[in-house]
């Protein structure tokens with residue numbers, strides 16, 4: 404897989420026109436993410452557009468609900484024929500197992516998506532984990548435990564900060580897909596992301612895919628930002 408095919412760009416916009424503008428501006432991007440903002444605003448129609456353009460699709464709706472609802476939602480999401488789908492690991496073992504089973508059942512035969520579990524959002528710091536969420540585990544241990552739960556439940560991978568990628572890779576092995584948001588080139592602003600690394604360091608730590616949004620999409624020149632990231636990664 405070429406290195407630029409390991410970068411997923413989110414379509415974090417709320418109109419079809421803005422989404423299409425991004426697709427037209429960045430024709431070399433092979434992987435796009437449709438998340439809550441675009442899906443809630445526009446529904447699934449951008450998924451067909453991405454398929455028409457032969458792009459790979461990360462449908463990031465981060466399901467977190469009781470097992471029966473998780474199964475229904477994950478099955479319905481899988482029927483779109485996308486490549487990656489997110490759930491929250493904290494939905495628990497039974498919900499994760501049923502979500503995966505429903506996905507396998509409802510996905511088009513030739514298009515089984517990977518179901519991956521969010522371990523701990525990259526916008527949360529270890530301080531937030533301890534003081535707000537009252538979780539008595541530290542990082543990376545908490546993220547690792549969530550990844551192990553996902554793996555034991557039959558999921559295909561996890562979403563984690565690149566800061567935890569090395570540990571997850573070591574414990575969960577090479578077949579477990581690690582998708583890392585919270586990626587910031589040195590020249591980009593962190594914004595609301597708290598557990599960040601540069602693209603190069605994130606790949607070196609063991610990430611399979613990097614999710615990089617605003618450093619590209621909010622740049623004055625998105626094409627130049629995309630190319631700069633690809634160049635930095637190519638020098639690995």
Ligand SMILES: O=C(O)c1cc(=O)[nH]c(=O)n1[C@@H]1O[C@H](COP(=O)(O)O)[C@@H](O)[C@H]1O
Pocket residue numbers: 413415438463465489521523524525526562563584585586594596614615616617618
């Ligand atoms: O599941 C995700 O993709 C996700 C998980 C997470 O822990 N942190 C996180 O930032 N994301 C997503 O990754 C993208 C990051 O965007 P930027 O912060 O603009 O690079 C957003 O679309 C988030 O919804």
